[in-house]
Amino acid sequence: MVVALLLLAAALLVWPGRRSGWRLSALVGVRSRKWKLPKPNAVSVAIAAAIGGWATLGIGGGVAASVGALVGWRRWQARKDLRHRLSTVDQLAETLRSLVGELRAGAHPAIAAESVAADAPPAGAEAMRALAIASRTGVDVQQAVQEPLLAETAHAWALAQQHGLPLADVLDAVVRDLEQRARFAGQVQARMAGPRASAAILAALPILGIALGEVMGARPLHVLSSTAFGQVLLVVGIGLVCAGIQWSARLTHQAVLP
Numbered sequence: 001m002v003v004a005l006l007l008l009a010a011a012l013l014v015w016p017g018r019r020s021g022w023r024l025s026a027l028v029g030v031r032s033r034k035w036k037l038p039k040p041n042a043v044s045v046a047i048a049a050a051i052g053g054w055a056t057l058g059i060g061g062g063v064a065a066s067v068g069a070l071v072g073w074r075r076w077q078a079r080k081d082l083r084h085r086l087s088t089v090d091q092l093a094e095t096l097r098s099l100v101g102e103l104r105a106g107a108h109p110a111i112a113a114e115s116v117a118a119d120a121p122p123a124g125a126e127a128m129r130a131l132a133i134a135s136r137t138g139v140d141v142q143q144a145v146q147e148p149l150l151a152e153t154a155h156a157w158a159l160a161q162q163h164g165l166p167l168a169d170v171l172d173a174v175v176r177d178l179e180q181r182a183r184f185a186g187q188v189q190a191r192m193a194g195p196r197a198s199a200a201i202l203a204a205l206p207i208l209g210i211a212l213g214e215v216m217g218a219r220p221l222h223v224l225s226s227t228a229f230g231q232v233l234l235v236v237g238i239g240l241v242c243a244g245i246q247w248s249a250r251l252t253h254q255a256v257l258p
Helices: 002-013 018-028 042-104 109-119 122-137 148-163 167-191 193-216 220-226 228-256
Strands: none
Touching: 042 109, 042 122, 042 148, 042 167, 042 220, 042 228, 109 122, 122 148, 148 167, 167 193, 193 220, 193 228, 220 228
């Protein structure tokens, strides 16, 4: 028995750790495959919400939950896209600022764009490589640059090449415009915090009313889930709330968009 325990302890001492497993996988060329959950999308979110709403509040609850989940998912994606757009504008302005510095130092436009692309963030590196290729091959810059936010930059680049204008000065004006747009969008987004909070509170008032009704003994959940009239009211009410959320989000989104 003692010998068996000693052998077991020795085996545990020499048992390979995670790093040894990683080194072995790297040498052999085999990578462990980890099962990952699929990323949620609008369809999966709507189906999951519909199942939960149907199980809780009936068919009307399923429809209402599905509509509410779709609107919530769309608003979350819109906020995510807006943050990405603001970050992209900042990155592009920083990249163009570096390009202007290289041009003022006397570098050729193609060489300057390639040099900036080596250290630029992803949003600006691809555009700088496209500018370098267009400058070397003589391709139309406006067709080479695919980033919509750099359309003005490509237009200014083409005008500078056609009319012999100082490219650094022209791009410097474009950089100032981008920075001003990003600064203004950030200020407006901060000022929109109040209206967005008011819209969220107004959207949550029906839920608060249902909770108060349950506390008072009016049983609104029973009416909404067990009667045909309540099912219709549930769907119509959620539809109106979602319409209000969409409308207020559209107004605030258009004001913030750079």
